[in-house]
Structure formats: structure tokens, C-alpha cells
Amino acid sequence: MSSSQPRRAAVLGGNRIPFARSNSAYAQASNQDMLTATLDGLVARFGLQGERVGEVVAGAVLKHSRDFNLTRESVLGSRLSAATPAYDVQQACGTGLEAAVLVANKIALGQIESGIAGGVDTTSDAPLAVGDDLRRALLELAGARSVGARLRAIARIRPGSLVPEAPRNAEPRTGLAMGEHQAITTREWGISREDQDELAVRSHRNLAAAYDRGFLDDLVTPYLGLTRDQNLRPDTTVEKLATLEPVFGTDDPAATMTAGNSTPLTDGASAVLLSSDEWAAEHGLPVLAHLVDAQTAAVDHVHGGEGLLMAPAYAVPVLLARNGLTLQDLDFYEIHEAFAATVLATLKAWESPAFCEEKLGLDAPLGAIDRDRLNVNGSSLAAGHPFAATGGRIVASLAKQLHEAGPGTRGLVSICAAGGQGVVALLES
Amino acid sequence: MSDWYTTFANSGVGSTLVTQLGLPRPAVLRRYEPGQPLLPGPAVLGTAGEGRLRDTVDAVLRDAGVTVLTADADERPAAVVLDATGVTGPAQLAAAHDLLAPAVKRLRPTGRVVVLGDPPAEAGTPAQAAARQALEGLVRSLAKELRGGSTANLLLVPEGAEASVAGPLRFFLSGRSAYVDGQVLPVSPADVPAGADDERPLAGRVAVVTGAARGIGAAIARVLSRDGAHVVAVDVPAAGEALAEVANEVGGTALQLDITAPDAPRRLVGHLRERHGGVDVVVHNAGITRDKLLVNMDAARWNAVMAVNLQAQLDLTRALLDADGVLRPGARVVSVSSQSGIAGNRGQTNYAASKAGVIGMVRAWAPEFAARGATVNAVAPGFIVTEMTARMPLSTREVGARLNSLQQGGLPVDVAEAIAWLAQPGAAGVNGQVLRVCGQSLLGA
Numbered sequence: 001m002s003s004s005q006p007r008r009a010a011v012l013g014g015n016r017i018p019f020a021r022s023n024s025a026y027a028q029a030s031n032q033d034m035l036t037a038t039l040d041g042l043v044a045r046f047g048l049q050g051e052r053v054g055e056v057v058a059g060a061v062l063k064h065s066r067d068f069n070l071t072r073e074s075v076l077g078s079r080l081s082a083a084t085p086a087y088d089v090q091q092a093c094g095t096g097l098e099a100a101v102l103v104a105n106k107i108a109l110g111q112i113e114s115g116i117a118g119g120v121d122t123t124s125d126a127p128l129a130v131g132d133d134l135r136r137a138l139l140e141l142a143g144a145r146s147v148g149a150r151l152r153a154i155a156r157i158r159p160g161s162l163v164p165e166a167p168r169n170a171e172p173r174t175g176l177a178m179g180e181h182q183a184i185t186t187r188e189w190g191i192s193r194e195d196q197d198e199l200a201v202r203s204h205r206n207l208a209a210a211y212d213r214g215f216l217d218d219l220v221t222p223y224l225g226l227t228r229d230q231n232l233r234p235d236t237t238v239e240k241l242a243t244l245e246p247v248f249g250t251d252d253p254a255a256t257m258t259a260g261n262s263t264p265l266t267d268g269a270s271a272v273l274l275s276s277d278e279w280a281a282e283h284g285l286p287v288l289a290h291l292v293d294a295q296t297a298a299v300d301h302v303h304g305g306e307g308l309l310m311a312p313a314y315a316v317p318v319l320l321a322r323n324g325l326t327l328q329d330l331d332f333y334e335i336h337e338a339f340a341a342t343v344l345a346t347l348k349a350w351e352s353p354a355f356c357e358e359k360l361g362l363d364a365p366l367g368a369i370d371r372d373r374l375n376v377n378g379s380s381l382a383a384g385h386p387f388a389a390t391g392g393r394i395v396a397s398l399a400k401q402l403h404e405a406g407p408g409t410r411g412l413v414s415i416c417a418a419g420g421q422g423v424v425a426l427l428e429s
Numbered sequence: 430m431s432d433w434y435t436t437f438a439n440s441g442v443g444s445t446l447v448t449q450l451g452l453p454r455p456a457v458l459r460r461y462e463p464g465q466p467l468l469p470g471p472a473v474l475g476t477a478g479e480g481r482l483r484d485t486v487d488a489v490l491r492d493a494g495v496t497v498l499t500a501d502a503d504e505r506p507a508a509v510v511l512d513a514t515g516v517t518g519p520a521q522l523a524a525a526h527d528l529l530a531p532a533v534k535r536l537r538p539t540g541r542v543v544v545l546g547d548p549p550a551e552a553g554t555p556a557q558a559a560a561r562q563a564l565e566g567l568v569r570s571l572a573k574e575l576r577g578g579s580t581a582n583l584l585l586v587p588e589g590a591e592a593s594v595a596g597p598l599r600f601f602l603s604g605r606s607a608y609v610d611g612q613v614l615p616v617s618p619a620d621v622p623a624g625a626d627d628e629r630p631l632a633g634r635v636a637v638v639t640g641a642a643r644g645i646g647a648a649i650a651r652v653l654s655r656d657g658a659h660v661v662a663v664d665v666p667a668a669g670e671a672l673a674e675v676a677n678e679v680g681g682t683a684l685q686l687d688i689t690a691p692d693a694p695r696r697l698v699g700h701l702r703e704r705h706g707g708v709d710v711v712v713h714n715a716g717i718t719r720d721k722l723l724v725n726m727d728a729a730r731w732n733a734v735m736a737v738n739l740q741a742q743l744d745l746t747r748a749l750l751d752a753d754g755v756l757r758p759g760a761r762v763v764s765v766s767s768q769s770g771i772a773g774n775r776g777q778t779n780y781a782a783s784k785a786g787v788i789g790m791v792r793a794w795a796p797e798f799a800a801r802g803a804t805v806n807a808v809a810p811g812f813i814v815t816e817m818t819a820r821m822p823l824s825t826r827e828v829g830a831r832l833n834s835l836q837q838g839g840l841p842v843d844v845a846e847a848i849a850w851l852a853q854p855g856a857a858g859v860n861g862q863v864l865r866v867c868g869q870s871l872l873g874a
Contacts, residue, residue: 044673
């Protein structure tokens with residue numbers, strides 16, 4: 001490392017719209033609608049009307065072809081200066097956090113002074129594509145130069161070609177749904193149904209408590225009549241969750257994963273405002289935390305014998321080692337709840353001497369964490385998980401939590417993603 | 430939101446129809462727009478009694494480019510100003526009649542009559558007190574006689590408060606007071622900063638507006654912003670979507686906050702300190718109604734209205750006063766009261782109690798504010814055309830809207846103009862007062 005440390009990007013705050021259950025409150029809203037509304041809420045919170053922000057970086061996992069240049073188009077529809085550059089990123093469920101890391105890195109390098117990182121996803125207004133047969137026939141028709149060629153192209157179209165292709169929540173290389181992949185990992189690590197349900201209940205209770213104490217007042221802006229996350233069930237109990245039938249890994253009679261301890265499909269968007277300390281001071285905006293460092297990892301879930309959602313377990317020790325920290329040096333842990341079992345398997349892996357030695361190459365396990373410092377304001381099981389919007393939700397919420405806890409407090413963000421990937425980051429107030 | 434009847438009655442067909450039917454034909458009021466002159470024509474200035482403010486008034490008019498006419502000039506005046514300070518007995522009021530009668534007869538539509546007098550309570554003799562008090566009866570009656578959107582108001586100026594006169598006088602003459610009619614406004618001695626920018630009198634100031642997501646609160650945010658202030662727009666988190674739109678429209682910031690939460694004062698003070706280093710203007714506008722006859726009203730309705738409309742104003746103001754340096758020198762607090770708080774209203778015991786309470790609050794706090802060179806006042810709207818009144822039954826709404834000297838409901842902007850004016854440096858001499866914006870309503874008059 002060179003003698004001059006790069007400066008660290010400050011997290012100033014964030015905004016998101018309440019997350020809606022699929023085909024509900026936001027059924028008619030497009031990715032661009034939601035991202036634009038989220039940016040405008042951020043603009044209103046921080047007085048950024050007409051401001052030329054250094055860069056806006058965001059993305060969506062499920063995109064229409066019309067979502068070309070989604071982020072830039074959203075910026076143009078927002079109250080930000082039209083001279084604000086923007087680009088799209090996509091790293092599955094890691095998109096939102098990766099966007100924040102990209103913005104933070106440019107700020108650290110002095111290439112920009114301020115930036116907004118975001119993400120949006122809709123599973124309601126999802127793209128449907130025409131089948132490959134129909135698509136090829138239409139392309140051939142468009143390129144045909146004679147009547148005969150046109151007729152031949154049209155003749156290729158069969159009734160069966162007209163069935164649209166919907167996006168699937170399945171891994172392209174294995175054909176397994178994400179929940180089925182997790183079910184394998186859940187079984188391997190022996191994660192019990194009770195532990196999963198208890199984690200889910202805590203998520204709902206923590207998020208409900210956060211709303212009740214006004215913690216989300218400056219993190220969320222209502223949208224289309226929704227004022228709180230639609231999936232939130234403040235009064236849910238372990239007993240209620242225990243009545244649900246398993247939905248993943250059901251070939252095993254002892255299947256444990258239910259709709260209650262798995263994140264439902266959700267629509268929503270989030271955005272985070274980052275800047276240099278100087279920019280923040282010039283704009284009279286308090287710094288909540290700094291984004292200190294980040295790390296990605298990937299595992300071979302296809303042939304490598306590792307679980308699809310286990311990559312964060314590999315990324316975190318690298319991040320900790322580089323920053324001279326142990327797992328227990330952190331004050332707050334934000335581990336994205338794709339499934340309750342994902343969080344529990346990750347924690348169990350860090351406690352396992354075998355895993356830590358064989359898979360991570362460590363002399364000793366990372367060890368256990370204080371569960372009272374985990375997802376203290378609720379996470380995806382309660383809020384929902386619009387894929388690309390989760391990173392922004394967590395970064396803004398954790399930064400505020402660290403700010404409230406006082407200077408020098410550290411927090412970890414850990415997000416698993418499709419394709420066997422993981423994105424993790426370290427924040428410090 | 431507009432007064433459809435006023436628009437209709439002033440249209441071609443509508444004007445003929447309402448005249449033939451003998452219905453009231455409310456005038457289109459002269460409302461302020463940036464760049465507008467103080468008056469659309471010349472003014473007549475005269476005195477009754479000693480007239481110690483004559484030179485002050487003359488200077489205000491001439492500084493604003495207004496031609497000052499003699500009482501017998503042929504030109505139709507846009508305003509008549511009578512300086513009746515120093516009247517010693519009823520006999521001297523004849524001069525008031527002599528000046529006003531011919532001048533008011535020639536007054537242009539949307540004209541202004543402003544009378545300046547001394548406070549009756551400070552009179553030396555019963556005859557002097559009688560003459561001073563008589564001006565109130567004169568002005569209130571004249572306001573009811575005026576047509577064409579014209580207004581009449583009385584300013585009470587004690588000895589030593591000469592410097593406080595210019596601001597209120599300009600307000601009553603201008604389009605900012607379009608729906609303020611038949612009112613008596615006492616001023617007090619104060620240090621009035623000189624040379625305020627009349628186009629952007631609030632430039633560089635930070636203004637908090639509660640209940641800013643819609644209706645009158647949104648109008649207040651717009652007018653304060655137009656006058657140069659940075660607006661911190663506050664409303665409950667559930668109203669955040671509309672709040673963000675208002676904040677973005679006025680180039681301000683949105684603060685989602687339930688003002689009745691126990692930590693609301695701490696959070697508001699912290700926000701103002703961290704983000705703006707303090708605050709210059711606080712407008713307590715947030716209010717709710719939970720109407721029921723008293724005998725049918727449950728505790729929840731009573732308590733909710735009290736918490737939002739009154740207790741929150743007390744708690745937030747106290748916290749701002751106590752927070753070192755947050756309420757800046759020359760600060761202005763303006764509370765929205767209501768006609769119901771003055772006149773009472775069937776089905777609104779809770780609401781009227783809270784709004785009357787607001788009046789008690791500003792009067793009690795006035796000395797503490799004056800000691801800081803600050804002011805605290807209330808504005809009491811009458812029938813204002815909003816989303817809330819749009820939901821009233823047609824007949825109730827239309828009758829309610831006509832029960833005033835201007836024969837029409839006011840607009841949210843009329844309330845906003847009065848509040849923004851009280852926030853101006855030039856309004857430093859108005860403290861602990863209740864300014865009604867009601868078109869001289871018949872209720873509680």
C-alpha cells in the first residue's frame with residue numbers, strides 16, 4: 001500500500017420507497033418510475049434540486065429492453081441536474097451494494113466528489129420475451145427482400161411460438177431455483193426449522209420496532225399510497241410460522257424452508273448519497289459513516305461442491321484480514337436474508353473449524369457473533385427483497401445505525417447473489 | 430383549488446346571470462405577484478387630529494412610487510390613508526368623515542382604506558379614548574360598505590412605535606393582504622431593520638413549515654420560498670410522497686416527522702442545528718380536525734386534536750427557545766389559529782379549544798420573544814377554499830364562503846401571504862397579535 005491513503009467516501013443518507021409484494025401496490029409501476037421517484041425523494045431530503053451530482057450508478061436485475069440506459073433516463077426524469085452522468089450495473093442481488101462500492105471508489109480516487117448509488121427491481125412489471133422460434137422468424141421477416149422470402153418467414157411461425165418466455169428465478173447452469181439451491185445448503189449445514197423461523201420473527205419484530213421509533217422516517221418515502229413495507233408482519237410468531245408447509249427441498253420429508261422463512265418476490269427501489277467529506281461539509285450535510293472497504297467473492301456452485309449463496313462466507317474473512325479486524329471487532333452485522341437459512345449457514349460456516357481451515361485456509365474459525373447485533377433494524381425477510389434495491393436499503397440503514405451508536409462504530413454488510421457470488425463491505429462511523 | 434363561483438360570476442354569461450338573479454357578485458381580488466407595484470394607482474393621504482404619522486406615511490408611499498393626491502383631486506385613488514393619530518375627542522372625527530366620504534366614493538376597485546390611530550387603552554381622558562375607539566367602529570363598518578374587492582383596516586400605533594408603521598402599512602396597501610379586511614392591528618415599538626429587499630425579504634433565511642405536504646401548508650412553503658427563504662418542509666411520514674413534491678417544487682428540503690412524537694422537539698432542533706445551523710422562521714401550520722358534538726366525542730378525538738394542534742406547538746417552540754443559538758436573532762414564529770378558535774363552531778369543541786389555545790400561547794410568549802428581538806404571532810384563517818372545504822356539502826360550502834364582506838372564500842395563498850409577511854424583517858413591530866385572514870367574516874366579528 002502506498003504511503004498516501006486514498007480518502008474514504010462518506011455515506012450521507014439514503015432513500016427508498018416502501019417495498020411492495022409482487023403484483024400488488026406497484027403492479028403498474030416500471031423500474032424507471034420507481035427509481036425516479038426514489039431519486040426525487042433523495043433530492044427532497046437533501047435539497048439536491050438542480051444539483052449536478054458526480055455520478056449516479058444504479059441497476060436492475062430484471063430488465064425490459066426499454067430499460068436501456070435505465071439510470072440515466074431516471075436521472076433525466078428526476079429533479080437532479082440533467083448534466084448528471086449515470087450508468088447501469090448489474091451483479092444480481094449484489095447490484096445495489098456493488099453500485100455503492102463503485103461510487104465510493106471513484107470518490108476515494110478523487111474522480112468525483114459526490115455520487116448516488118441505487119437499485120430497483122419489479123417482479124410485477126417483469127419483462128416477457130417472445131420465444132426464440134418467433135424471434136428468429138420475426139428477424140428473418142424483417143430482413144426478407146422478396147415476397148417469397150417473407151412468406152417463408154411467416155410460415156415458420158406456429159401457434160406454439162406465440163407463448164411468451166417469462167424470466168425464471170432459476171440458475172441457468174443448474175436449472176434449480178435459488179430456494180432449491182439453498183435447500184441443499186440448509187440440509188448440509190443442518191439448519192433447523194425452528195432456528196429459521198426464529199430468525200424470521202426477529203426480522204419482522206426488528207423492522208416493526210424501527211418503524212415505530214421513527215428510525216425509518218428519514219430513510220423511506222411513501223410511494224403510490226404505500227407507507228410501510230407491505231411484507232412486514234409485526235405480529236408474526238414462531239408458532240404461526242410453524243404452521244406453514246415447506247416450499248423448497250420438498251423431496252426431503254424433513255424439508256424446513258417455508259414461505260415464512262424465505263424472502264418473497266418484491267417490488268421497490270433504493271438510493272444512497274455518498275460524497276467526499278469536503279462536499280458534505282460544503283452542503284451542510286452530516287456524515288453518517290464512511291465506506292471503508294469492500295470485497296467480492298464467487299464460488300463454483302455448478303461443479304465445485306459449494307452452496308450457491310455461500311460466497312459471502314469467503315469474502316468476509318478477506319475483507320477482515322485486509323483491515324486487521326476480527327469478526328468480533330464489528331459492532332453491527334447486516335447479513336442479507338435471502339432465506340433465513342442463508343444467514344444461519346453463513347454464521348455456522350464461520351464457527352466451523354473444518355470449513356474455516358479447509359475452505360478458507362484459516363488457522364482458526366472466525367467464531368460466533370453476538371446475535372443481538374445482527375440485522376438490528378430488520379432485514380429482507382421482513383422488508384422484502386427487490387433484488388437490486390437491497391444493497392441501498394442496507395447501506396443507508398446501517399450507516400444511520402452506526403451514526404446513532406457513535407464515532408468509531410463498525411458495521412459489516414454481506415449480500416449473497418445469484419451465480420454463486422457475494423458482495424461484502426465494511427462501514428465505520 | 431379555486432372559488433368556482435367567483436370565477437363564474439365574473440365570466441360573461443355568469444356576470445349577466447348573477448346580476449339578473451340578484452345574487453352576490455364577488456370581485457376578483459388584487460393578489461400579490463412579484464414585481465407588482467405597491468398600488469395600481471395614486472393614493473389620497475389626509476389627517477384627522479394631530480396626524481403625527483403623516484410624514485412617515487408620505488415617505489412609504491413615495492418610496493414605493495405612489496403618487497400622493499390631495500383630497501379634492503379628480504383622479505380616482507387606489508388607496509385612501511387617514512392618519513387619525515392624536516385625535517383628542519369625538520369632534521375631531523368630523524375631519525375623518527370629511528376626508529373619507531369623497532375619497533372612498535371615487536375609490537377604484539380592489540382599493541385600500543388604511544386608518545392609523547392610537548391605542549384606546551393608553552388614552553389620557555375618556556373623551557380621547559372614545560374618539561380612538563370610535564375609529565374601530567368606523568373602519569369595521571366602512572369595510573362592510575366597500576365593494577369591488579376593496580378593504581379597510583385599522584393600525585393602532587402607540588407613541589414611540591413610529592418606526593414599526595411602514596411594514597404593516599405596506600402590507601395593508603399591497604396585494605399581500607387581499608383577504609384581510611375589517612381588521613384592527615396593534616403595533617409596538619421595535620428595532621426595524623432598514624433597507625429590506627421588498628422582492629425577496631426572506632433571502633438567506635431558513636423557514637420551517639409544519640403540515641407542508643398539502644393545502645395551506647404547501648401554499649405557505651411556496652410563498653416563503655418565493656420571498657427568498659430556504660424551506661424545511663415538515664409533515665408526518667405517511668404524507669412523505671406529497672411532502673417531497675412540495676420540497677422539490679420550492680427548492681427546499683423534506684423532513685418527515687410526527688410532531689407529536691416524544692422525541693420530535695429533539696429531532697427537529699438537531700436537524701436544524703446540523704443541517705442549517707439554526708432557524709429564522711417557524712410556521713406552526715400542522716393541524717387536524719376530528720369533528721363531533723361534544724356529547725358524542727370520545728377521548729381519542731379530543732386528545733389527537735389537542736396533541737397536534739396545540740401541545741406540539743408548545744413543545745416545539747419551547748425546545749427551540751431552549752436550544753442555545755438555534756432560534757436566530759430576529760426569529761419569527763407564526764402559528765395558524767382559526768376562526769373557530771375565535772367564534773367557536775358547532776361540532777368543533779376540540780378544534781376550537783386547540784385554536785383558541787394557540788391565541789393564548791402567542792400572547793403569553795410575546796414578551797419573551799420581544800426580549801430576543803423576535804416575534805410570535807398567530808394568523809386566524811376564515812373560510813379558505815381547500816381540499817377539506819371541497820368535501821363539504823355544496824350548500825354549506827357556498828353559504829360559508831359568502832358570509833363575509835368580500836362575499837367569497839379565501840385561498841390558501843391568502844393565508845400564506847399574511848404568514849410570510851409576519852416573517853419579514855419589516856413586521857418586527859407586530860408581536861403577540863392575532864391577524865385574521867377572513868375577508869371580514871361575520872363569524873366571531
